[in-house]
Amino acid sequence: MTSLNRYNANSGLGGKENRGWKWGKSESAMFTILTILVASGLLFVYSASYPSAISQGRPPYFYLARQLCYVVFGYVLMIGVMFCSQAQLRKLSKIFLFCCIIALILTPMLSHDTVKRWIRIGPITLQASEWAKFALILYSANFLSRNQRNLRENFGVTLHILLLTSFLSLLVFLQPHLSGAFFVLVAGILPWLLAGAPWRYILRCFLFVVLIGIMLTPFLHRYQLERFVHYFSSARDPQGAHYQITRARSAFIRGGFMGVGFCKGKEKQLYLPAAHTDFILATIAEEGGLKLVLWIMFLYMLLATYGFNVARKCSDQFYAILSSSVVAIIMLQAVLNIAVNTGIMPTAGIPLPLISYGGNSLAATLLGLGFVFNASIHENSLNAQLKVIGQDGRTSIHYGSRRNRRSHISSDSGR
Numbered sequence: 001m002t003s004l005n006r007y008n009a010n011s012g013l014g015g016k017e018n019r020g021w022k023w024g025k026s027e028s029a030m031f032t033i034l035t036i037l038v039a040s041g042l043l044f045v046y047s048a049s050y051p052s053a054i055s056q057g058r059p060p061y062f063y064l065a066r067q068l069c070y071v072v073f074g075y076v077l078m079i080g081v082m083f084c085s086q087a088q089l090r091k092l093s094k095i096f097l098f099c100c101i102i103a104l105i106l107t108p109m110l111s112h113d114t115v116k117r118w119i120r121i122g123p124i125t126l127q128a129s130e131w132a133k134f135a136l137i138l139y140s141a142n143f144l145s146r147n148q149r150n151l152r153e154n155f156g157v158t159l160h161i162l163l164l165t166s167f168l169s170l171l172v173f174l175q176p177h178l179s180g181a182f183f184v185l186v187a188g189i190l191p192w193l194l195a196g197a198p199w200r201y202i203l204r205c206f207l208f209v210v211l212i213g214i215m216l217t218p219f220l221h222r223y224q225l226e227r228f229v230h231y232f233s234s235a236r237d238p239q240g241a242h243y244q245i246t247r248a249r250s251a252f253i254r255g256g257f258m259g260v261g262f263c264k265g266k267e268k269q270l271y272l273p274a275a276h277t278d279f280i281l282a283t284i285a286e287e288g289g290l291k292l293v294l295w296i297m298f299l300y301m302l303l304a305t306y307g308f309n310v311a312r313k314c315s316d317q318f319y320a321i322l323s324s325s326v327v328a329i330i331m332l333q334a335v336l337n338i339a340v341n342t343g344i345m346p347t348a349g350i351p352l353p354l355i356s357y358g359g360n361s362l363a364a365t366l367l368g369l370g371f372v373f374n375a376s377i378h379e380n381s382l383n384a385q386l387k388v389i390g391q392d393g394r395t396s397i398h399y400g401s402r403r404n405r406r407s408h409i410s411s412d413s414g415r
Contacts, residue, residue: 070359
């Protein structure tokens with residue numbers, strides 16, 4: 001068999017898809033970074049939650065134990081998707097999205113809470129909106145990579161993504177979960193933009209989103225409107241809509257640069273609501289100081305750098321769209337959470353990725369990062385094959401511009 005035929009047979013271009021996975025130093029670095037973030041989250045989930053657990057008559061480690069179970073579950077999912085073939089991921093995209101749609105439809109019917117965001121099955125709580133973000137990204141990457149040539153010429157491709165994204169966002173909005181609906185909307189639009197949507201379609205999409213937003217404004221709940229109205233009001237009530245932001249700011253001030261010490265914070269002692277979920281960064285700032293907050297932000301930057309570098313190097317459009325979209329939405333969520341904790345924007349119910357208490361958010365984020373690992377491992381394997389083929393004196397293959405993703409093939413005429 002010639003080297004070109006071996007390449008085709010192994011890579012999936014002319015036969016069975018490659019399964020010679022390559023784990024490199026960059027993958028080890030990314031795995032280490034996210035594990036440090038997860039471990040930091042476990043420490044501060046315990047520190048921030050034990051006062052609340054004790055006040056509820058539960059063991060002080062109650063929330064830590066639950067979070068640890070989701071950490072194990074999330075790592076199992078992440079490792080599981082790391083080594084899936086591209087064909088398996090593409091097949092999974094439709095099944096995953098279908099399950100999320102069914103779960104979102106069933107949530108209002110099966111939830112017994114006032115805010116119908118969760119389905120409780122014994123000790124297990126399912127929040128479908130967290131999983132829907134990554135299901136939509138995976139499906140969109142699959143659909144758009146198969147229809148990229150039609151994206152600029154056929155508005156039907158854009159309409160397909162737009163209607164699907166709007167439908168999922170509406171299901172989450174009606175729970176009600178405004179921030180969740182926003183992130184589902186972003187999860188659908190990001191792959192579309194990264195796939196190379198033309199400007200004329202982008203303008204139409206923007207106008208469509210604005211129109212839908214105006215139409216849904218009357219359906220916002222009173223507390224949702226008050227968050228925005230009071231935040232931009234000149235007369236801020238520190239005991240009203242600004243209470244959480246005020247307490248978070250106090251935590252930052254009290255912590256200073258060095259912090260007061262692990263488990264020694266006062267704001268979490270039933271003063272700061274959601275101290276172990278949406279406002280866990282304030283707890284970190286009080287106990288670990290500004291230095292620890294900056295360190296966590298630096299780790300996020302490293303994670304983003306690695307993720308976007310994976311996307312940049314991907315020679316396959318499916319993996320490029322998938323990995324860049326996953327990293328972008330995780331980093332957007334982190335930035336917005338930091339903005340809320342520092343008072344830059346109003347309270348919005350956004351957890352800090354990989355750190356905040358919340359099993360669905362944590363496990364879904366780890367699953368999304370598993371897609372990024374998959375893209376990186378796939379690219380490493382492909383590059384290893386190309387290097388082997390390049391050493392053959394008869395045939396060489398190399399990739400040209402990453403923009404057009406075309407393969408250039410040359411053969412030795414002396415054969």
